[in-house]
Amino acid sequence: MKKIEAIIKPFKLDDVKEALNEIGIQGMTISEVKGYGRQKGHKEIYRGAEYVVDFIPKIKIEVIVESDWAERVVAKIQESANTGKLGDGKIFVFPIEEVIRVRTGERGKEAI
Numbered sequence: 001m002k003k004i005e006a007i008i009k010p011f012k013l014d015d016v017k018e019a020l021n022e023i024g025i026q027g028m029t030i031s032e033v034k035g036y037g038r039q040k041g042h043k044e045i046y047r048g049a050e051y052v053v054d055f056i057p058k059i060k061i062e063v064i065v066e067s068d069w070a071e072r073v074v075a076k077i078q079e080s081a082n083t084g085k086l087g088d089g090k091i092f093v094f095p096i097e098e099v100i101r102v103r104t105g106e107r108g109k110e111a112i
Contacts, residue, residue: 001096001112002070006061007033008081008089013059019080020063023072027112029062038086058089064096066109 008016013030020028034055065073074091082088101111 001099001109002065002067003094003096004061004063004065004070004073004077005092005094006063006077006081006089007035007058007091008061008077009083009087010057010059012081012083013061015080016061016077019076020073023076025063025065025069025073027063031060031062033058033060037090056087064099064112066112 006016010032017028034057036054036056061077063073070093074093077091098107099109099111100107
């Protein structure tokens with residue numbers, strides 16, 4: 001099994017969610033996060049004063065899939081989150097040792 005974490009622009013969440021639903025991904029966890037990469041934040045003006053926003057709002061999507069689904073999921077996220085501009089985000093893939101459904105005790109792919 002694999003855990004796929006994607007950090008994307010907030011306005012792309014619906015596009016990514018729809019793309020993953022199209023290929024049969026039924027569950028995901030979404031978090032509102034803040035951070036920066038190469039873009040190093042940006043400047044904004046509020047009531048005439050300029051200030052630097054160091055951390056940019058992003059969305060983190062977490063999905064657990066069977067290993068043979070990982071490339072398909074990564075491709076869909078990359079395709080649907082891409083704007084072609086700086087700050088589109090990152091996708092991370094981690095191995096998952098075990099998944100256990102709390103309610104039933106099911107393990108492995110049945111628990112996903």
